[in-house]
Amino acid sequence: MTQEVRSRQFNETAQKALADTSLQKALSRFEQGFISRRKAAVEKLPEYDALRDSARDLKDHILAHLDLYLEAYEKNVIASGGHVHWAATAEEANEIIYGICKRLNAKTVAKGKSMISEETGLNAYLEARGLHPVETDLGEYIIQLRGETPSHLISPALHVTKEQVEADFRRAHSALPPERNLDEPTSLLAEARGMLREKFLNVDVGITGANFLIAETGSSVIVTNEGNGDLTQTLAKAHIVISSIEKVVPTREDATLFLRLLARSASGSELSAYTTFSTGARRHDDPDGPREYHVVLLDNGRSNILGGKFQEMLRCIRCSACMNHCPVFHAVGGHAYGWVYPGPIGAVLTPALAGIEKTAKLPNASTFCGRCEEVCPVRIPLPKLMRNWREREFERHLQPAVARYGLALWAAFAKRPALYRAATSLAMKFLRLFGGKGRFRALPLAGGWTKHRDFPSPQGQTFQALWKKRSGAR
């Protein structure tokens, strides 16, 4: 049971998103904040670009020796009293986690933010077996109440307005006095904290994701801005970490390199408010901590990406900078992309994990403006990788017939310069005949253009024809 891939419907969901006034309001609020905060943070760090180079090179090194680092990591998790479970597929990961919960007779499961658990559809899997996972990240808590999926990696409830949150809280927290004031974001936060605090105290199993796994110590690292990750894992009987395999880094020092880049790229902070290193279960003299510590290492298609044309995508540290700077994401939000990962990373990673047949629309939904690559902290060439997918689609005839034949027709002319010159001359003269006002408000075969904008009419003769005349006249 993995999260269903709905990327085929990109055009329809994007259309709905454009017409959704409350979503558009939420998106316009979000757009500037992330961009200006990241810019300010980067400007304060002169070595930022050098750090990006180091991070890119280190990731490439890790990916080239992933097996060795994963084995070292496993050895050190075990040495520190933890357990490692290898899961090839999402189903296997879910089964393993459910198995642990069942053995511990767990009733309440608390969750820290984890996109990998979105990938596996963990919540639905556990709910179907009678467990009640509670999301503890504020954004995740909100969308869990709404029965939705995250629309952004670090701001999962980005698409929800404050007014909607208030309505959701009044509905879900029906035991609280109805006349209470929830006008301010702080009062919403306080209410969510109060509700969650109670759940933390009774939690049996805490599940978190991992931003990094450290091979030399067997530690997992998570960053949060609310501290919910700490409570999730410290107060539970067992802490289960679910992570994909490419999150491993060699040393603690390497982790700090990525942490410096991650927080700045994500939210413009120098570091996230809470960075938590977890190593093994509670020891004899520890005052608190989980009695069991498990790591579920998920592949779910990643080893197929290794060594291929899309390997650079596995450098991703999930900072969200690419989508924060993407004009298409700004226009339609995250849900339109139809799976766990929205924006430019989704346009590359979703086809790699879910197959290009179901997701062919995504790599095409980009203007290739290149801003994503410009801000990526690990220098993933996102437009190039999207273009690689377009090449796969072209090879397999997955593009719409109109686009394919249009391109073929144009190419047939462009490959024959004399024919091209004659045909374009004729076409422009013809267009000019009808474009005397300087622009067209409607034009056959160009409905996509003229639906929203005028088409400037051509001057009439082509440059090559006019140039030839000028040269002849000299």
Add this chain to the structure above:
Amino acid sequence: MPDPIRAAAGRPIRVGLFATCLVNLIRPRVGFATAKLLEDAGCTVEVPQQTCCGQPAFNSGDRRTARELAARAIETFEEYDYVVLPSGSCAGQVIVHYPELFEGDAAWEPRAKALAAKTFELTVFLSDVLKVIPIARFDGAVTYHDSCSGLRELGIHAQPRKLLGNVEGLRFVEMKDPDVCCGFGGTFCVKYPDISNKIVEKKTANIAASGATTLLAGDLGCLMNMAGKLSREGKEVRVRHIAEVLAGMGEEPAIGEPER
């Protein structure tokens, strides 16, 4: 890479003008403005028979057609001292992507790299290679949109502003987010017209808010997109390619205005 000074010592620099499809089809005066700027700077300009740089095929995933068109362009233009294009995105195709298209091809890779090394976008060529400042006059408040490929593949940002700064009578005003995409994106704007529209709406709002009466850029695709939207919205901003203003052709009809 040829040295312009040395080339100029013996004979005028021979520039092959790669006009680009849109200039050829829609707005030849950009081609003439480019030629004038190059000739005023002492270059000899030639316009060999040409078609497309292949970018639409390349970005649509049709690598074979892209390579065929690239090979043709290399054959056509490699004889010149320099190749100049009045477009950042087509120049980016030649400079950045031609070598990529022929990577590992013993026969073509060196030729692609050699062409890439002597190919320039117009404002870069004027400002950084020839190091000339065109003399022109243009009255009015002007803003400039940084087209994405030129900005991010070729680093074009300062050059057009520097050249415009020397135009007599021109008052430059920066719009908000000049470096954010206008939503054109080649075939994107017809594949995803409504998303493209949402993006260009933000752009035209920023253009209008800048107070400029003329919008300039270095790529005709983006210019047509923004001009088409401004005209549909009834916003009174005239739109031109930067070459027209630099060449002193700022009095001719703007994009979307009837020919006189």
